[in-house]
Amino acid sequence: MALLSKKETVEVMDKLSKRYPDAKCALNHSNPFELLIATMLSAQCTDVRVNIVTERLFQKYRGPEDFAAATAEEVQEDIREVGLFRSKAQNIVATCRILMEQYGGEVPADRDKLVKLPGVGRKTANVVLSNAFGIPALAVDTHVLRVSNRIGLAKSDSPDDTERQICRRVPKSQWSQAHHWLIHHGRQICAARKPKCEACPIQEHCQYFRSTAGRKGRAVKTS
DNA sequence: AACTCGGGGCA
DNA sequence: TGCCCAGAGTT
Numbered sequence: 402m403a404l405l406s407k408k409e410t411v412e413v414m415d416k417l418s419k420r421y422p423d424a425k426c427a428l429n430h431s432n433p434f435e436l437l438i439a440t441m442l443s444a445q446c447t448d449v450r451v452n453i454v455t456e457r458l459f460q461k462y463r464g465p466e467d468f469a470a471a472t473a474e475e476v477q478e479d480i481r482e483v484g485l486f487r488s489k490a491q492n493i494v495a496t497c498r499i500l501m502e503q504y505g506g507e508v509p510a511d512r513d514k515l516v517k518l519p520g521v522g523r524k525t526a527n528v529v530l531s532n533a534f535g536i537p538a539l540a541v542d543t544h545v546l547r548v549s550n551r552i553g554l555a556k557s558d559s560p561d562d563t564e565r566q567i568c569r570r571v572p573k574s575q576w577s578q579a580h581h582w583l584i585h586h587g588r589q590i591c592a593a594r595k596p597k598c599e600a601c602p603i604q605e606h607c608q609y610f611r612s613t614a615g616r617k618g619r620a621v622k623t624s
Numbered sequence: 625a626a627c628t629c630g631g632g633g634c635a
Numbered sequence: 636t637g638c639c640c641a642g643a644g645t646t
Binding site: 485 | 629630631632633
Binding site for chain 3: 516584
């Protein structure tokens with residue numbers, strides 16, 4: 402099965418953008434520091450209140466200097482309601498102290514430096530690089546991998562290869578948004594287990610849908 | 625590449 | 636309960 406054509410790719414991105422106009426959610430921070438913290442907080446968190454908690458957090462802590470001066474226990478209490486608060490509070494405080502001590506209170510626009518921060522991995526680093534600094538990086542998680550391969554935006558089990566293939570077809574100006582569209586689509590519609598193909602905006606472009614049409618209800622291997 | 629830690633959501 | 640993550644860190 403061939404990859405999507407350039408023209409089809411443009412149409413798919415257009416439809417996803419119209420379907421998920423607010424897909425950026427909590428990650429819509431142009432400020433690199435707030436984006437970094439918001440991304441760390443929302444990682445592995447499916448609680449929609451994470452957006453509210455994040456905004457509230459930035460009311461209290463204005464910058465890395467405020468987090469660096471706080472205790473992990475204090476921050477933990479501020480983010481308690483969205484879960485995973487223990488390690489996250491520690492990581493946020495530790496990361497901010499490093500920012501203050503080693504990077505002059507600024508978030509480094511460098512992947513190697515970002516992933517050395519406690520609690521910051523490859524995916525968080527890519528989100529910050531692409532969204533806050535406009536640096537070519539597209540974080541490929543399980544959702545992006547699955548959706549991309551189903552619709553023919555990529556054909557690979559490797560996140561790195563998939564990233565390259567997507568970046569080769571999607572205009573650079575859409576990289577950061579494409580990431581959120583694909584993730585959002587993967588959670589809301591193109592789920593691993595029971596994909597809601599009947600509600601899919603890009604159904605006619607999807608190779609997976611064509612290959613499974615008329616076989617609804619049957620267990621389908623998805624990965 | 626495979627495994628562990630981690631807390632919540634959901635069937 | 637068991638299974639699954641808008642991951643990271645370690646081996």
